[in-house]
Amino acid sequence: MGASGVKYRTRPLDCWPKVKELRLSYYKEIATARQDGKLVVTGGADAPAALLAGLGDYVHLSGEPYGATVGTESDFSQQCLEVAESHGFARDMCSYFRNYYGSVVLDRYFFGGPFPRPDLCLQMHICDTHAKWWQTVSQHFGVPYFSVDYPVMGKGQRQEWRREYLVGQMHDCIEWLERVTRRKYDDEKLIEAVRNECLSSSLWGEIMLLNQNIPAPIDQKSLFSLYVPLVLFREKKESVEFHRLLLDEVKDRVRQGIAALGTERCRLMDDFQPPWFFLKLYRYLETYGAVVVGSWYTAFLFGNLWDRPDGSFTRAIPPEERGMPMRTRDDALRALATWLLEMNVYDLHYLPQCKTDLALRMVKAWKADGAIIHLNRGCEIASMGSMESRLGQVKAGIPVVTYESNMTDRREFDEAQVLDRLDAFMESLGLRKLENA
Numbered sequence: 001m002g003a004s005g006v007k008y009r010t011r012p013l014d015c016w017p018k019v020k021e022l023r024l025s026y027y028k029e030i031a032t033a034r035q036d037g038k039l040v041v042t043g044g045a046d047a048p049a050a051l052l053a054g055l056g057d058y059v060h061l062s063g064e065p066y067g068a069t070v071g072t073e074s075d076f077s078q079q080c081l082e083v084a085e086s087h088g089f090a091r092d093m094c095s096y097f098r099n100y101y102g103s104v105v106l107d108r109y110f111f112g113g114p115f116p117r118p119d120l121c122l123q124m125h126i127c128d129t130h131a132k133w134w135q136t137v138s139q140h141f142g143v144p145y146f147s148v149d150y151p152v153m154g155k156g157q158r159q160e161w162r163r164e165y166l167v168g169q170m171h172d173c174i175e176w177l178e179r180v181t182r183r184k185y186d187d188e189k190l191i192e193a194v195r196n197e198c199l200s201s202s203l204w205g206e207i208m209l210l211n212q213n214i215p216a217p218i219d220q221k222s223l224f225s226l227y228v229p230l231v232l233f234r235e236k237k238e239s240v241e242f243h244r245l246l247l248d249e250v251k252d253r254v255r256q257g258i259a260a261l262g263t264e265r266c267r268l269m270d271d272f273q274p275p276w277f278f279l280k281l282y283r284y285l286e287t288y289g290a291v292v293v294g295s296w297y298t299a300f301l302f303g304n305l306w307d308r309p310d311g312s313f314t315r316a317i318p319p320e321e322r323g324m325p326m327r328t329r330d331d332a333l334r335a336l337a338t339w340l341l342e343m344n345v346y347d348l349h350y351l352p353q354c355k356t357d358l359a360l361r362m363v364k365a366w367k368a369d370g371a372i373i374h375l376n377r378g379c380e381i382a383s384m385g386s387m388e389s390r391l392g393q394v395k396a397g398i399p400v401v402t403y404e405s406n407m408t409d410r411r412e413f414d415e416a417q418v419l420d421r422l423d424a425f426m427e428s429l430g431l432r433k434l435e436n437a
Contacts, residue, residue: 005434007264008215008264010259010260011258013218015226015246016225018242018245019225019226019242020225022229022242023228023229027110030059030116031113034117038057038058038059039120039181040118041059041060042116042134042137043060043061043062043121043123044123044124044126045231046123047062047124048336049234050194051122051193052177053192053193054177054185054186054187055181056189060122060233064096066099067095067097068096068099068273068276069276070102070110070408071095071099071276071277071409072276072277074410076108078411080099080101080102080103081098081099081408083101084102085098087101087105091411092377093129094129094378094379094380095407095409096408100137101136101140104140105140118137118141118143119143119181120144120145120177120180120181121144121145121146122134122147122173123145123146123147124148124149126349128381129380131147144176146173146176148170148173150340151165151166152351159341163334163337163341166337166340167333170333170336171329174190174329187328187329187332190332190333191326191331192237194235195320196237196240197234197239197336197339198319198335198339199240199318200229200235200240200243201234202304202315202317203243203246204227204230204302205299205303206247206315207226207243207247209313209315210254211294212365212366212367215259216260216261216264216267216293217254217258217260218253219282219293220293220294221279223298224279224298227298227302229242230302231301259291264289265431266291266370266429267291267293267367267368268290268293268368269362269366269370270294270295270374271296271371271372271386271389272376273297273374273376273378273379273382274407275406275413277408277410278405278418281418281422284422285422285426287433287434288432289431289434292372293366293367295362296348296359296362297345300343300344300358301345302345304316304339304342311361311365316342319339349381352384352388353385356392359392360392360393363398368398369429370400370429371393371399371401372400372401372402372403373390373400373403374402375402375403376406378407378408379407390402401422402421403417403418405418
């Protein structure tokens with residue numbers, strides 16, 4: 001390794017243009033959906049969009065990814081935030097919501113034209129903001145709204161009760177969808193959507209496991225773009241096709257020793273959403289030879305991995321591969337409910353010990369040398385338990401740096417302060433900036 005620190009081969013991802021194309025196509029389809037005769041639905045990214053598949057042609061505008069996208073354009077975001085606040089929504093509310101709702105009130109779609117008017121709102125209630133977010137949107141547009149309540153509890157606790165609770169609500173939701181849309185429901189399309197969602201989630205888990213390799217084949221900044229199909233349309237075949245393509249490419253990168261960062265000499269674990277307007281944070285860390293290899297956000301937001309007895313992780317097996325055939329509507333809903341209840345991400349939002357335990361296991365499994373925690377003022381649920389997680393990791397001997405910011409509200413961000421904290425942290429790990437970095 002020379003003075004520049006380069007020791008691994010690098011090359012751009014071949015599938016990069018494909019994921020950009022899929023993302024843009026998704027948002028363009030939403031813009032023209034009404035004139036194309038498609039059902040327009042909006043709700044959170046957590047919404048059980050697979051339930052919509054049985055209705056035929058539809059689009060689903062996911063609120064949080066849209067709010068994050070608005071947050072990348074500071075001038076437009078500022079207008080949206082201020083408009084939402086002028087309507088009585090406080091600055092400490094979810095900044096995704098404020099960006100989204102401001103865009104609605106301004107009647108400006110980030111991708112051009114007026115904001116797409118929805119036919120209905122559909123949500124799964126997990127975050128404390130979500131149910132009221134979509135109630136507000138439904139009232140603004142005067143459209144029907146349905147929310148499925150997720151049963152938060154310790155992972156694995158009262159699993160059968162929780163599954164029955166979810167399945168019952170999803171049956172009710174489908175009957176409601178038929179009634180308010182006056183469309184005949186197709187169970188075969190539901191089954192295919194559930195199959196696609198579970199397979200997409202499983203494939204993403206495999207991709208994240210490959211990032212345990214040294215050198216890491218993908219960095220965190222890239223993961224934020226690559227997980228877009230999983231977040232936006234995981235129930236569609238295009239998501240499965242993309243994840244198979246990406247998995248093959250990442251396997252090839254591992255075989256050939258292709259690195260995300262040619263100067264990798266330090267590996268860090270992230271936590272939740274970043275400041276979307278300052279993704280340069282990750283490139284800044286690279287000047288020290290540090291690569292962020294993932295987070296529980298990128299690994300588990302919609303990806304699924306199973307826990308091993310030793311605390312490590314393995315591929316989550318989709319329902320049909322483990323003997324859960326999907327022949328009927330009820331089969332599909334039970335498979336989907338089972339899958340959702342097995343995922344790590346939902347319970348750790350409210351149970352700090354779950355967040356701490358997962359962080360400790362991920363640092364070990366992904367061979368990280370330290371951890372970064374974003375004290376995110378724009379998402380209350382993301383920051384719940386963050387300081388407990390920090391304390392647990394520090395007690396375990398893991399170096400941790402925290403910084404305060406907001407995922408999309410730039411008014412809460414102090415660039416100089418954040419970079420100073422990162423500099424001090426990297427120096428505490430014994431690292432100096434690389435030459436020519």
